[in-house]
Structures are given as C-alpha cells and as structure tokens.
Amino acid sequence: MTEPVFATLDGFASEVPLERFGRIRRLDLVAEARKMLGTPFVHRGRLAGVGSDCVGVAALPMLALGMIVPDVADYDRYSAGTALPTQLRKIAWPIPIDAAKPGDAIVFPHLSIRSRAERREEHFAWKVSFGRILQAWDASKGVVETEFDARWRRRAVAAYHLAEVEP
Secondary structure, three states: OOOOOEEEEOOEEEEEEHHHOOOEOHHHHHHHHHOOOOOEEOOOOEEOOOEEOHHHHHHHHHHHOOOOOOOOOOOOOOOOOOHHHHHHHHHEEEEOHHHOOOOOEEEEOOOOHHHHHHOOOOEEEEEEEOOEEEEEEOOOOEEEEEEOOHHHHHHOOEEEEEOOEOO
C-alpha cells in the first residue's frame, strides 16, 4: 500500500489527500452555505434551520459536499483564539484577505477589546460574492449574508483557501 500524497501550496502543507485537491466548485460551496440563511444563532449548533454558530456555518456546507471537516465542538463562546486557525490550517492555506474569492474563508476576532487588540482568529465567515460574506452572527440573531464593507474589512485578520475547493 502506498502512502497518501497530501496537497501543498507555497510551502503550506495540508491534511487533504492530493486526489481531493480542487474537486469542489466555488459556486457549489456558496450555494450550500446559503442554505443556512435564516438559521437562528445557537452556540455550538450544527443543524441548518434549527441552530448554528459560525463553526456550524463552516462545517455544515462542507459536510454536505463530502469535504474533509476537522470540526470541533469543545470551545468557549469567546475562545482563546487557537482552535479555529489550527483546524483551518489542516485543510486550507492562508491567502491575502484582498485575494479572497467566493468560497474562501474570512476570519475575524470577536468583538471584545482584548480579542480585537490581539487580532485573534475566532469568528468564521464565508466569502459568498465579491462584496458579501455569510456568517452566524449573534448580534443579528442568526445566519445572515452581510456586506463585506470597510468596517468588516478592517476587522478581518485572515483569509483561507480550502484545498478541496477549485483554485
């Protein structure tokens, strides 16, 4: 039996086997994410239409498309900021925020002053068009699509391209 070959890009290695690289269309991922719209915000929720948080918004569309999902359920509402980037780096590569396209991930700190000052990667959103993101945002009480305007761009701390999504 041969050892699996894993996808790498610009020196970043992933835990995604090379044969799965780029197999998901961006528009398919965006369409699955949009099925979450209107789902109420529930911390650690993982059921579209019933309740989800930002990690559920990340995981459920990926699961629906048969993607590798390193989902975590053991996290605080305002985490220490390591779980999300650690899990994302297993399946995705960091990209410049301004280079993010629909189907890429954008991450933000929570609203606390400490999180913002430390620029922690704690909140997940999908880029769904060139000017919009989709997220579970408890301030809005659910999964919403919002403008990726100057306020959100200033808050963004990282972006990722998932290995299984087309370049």
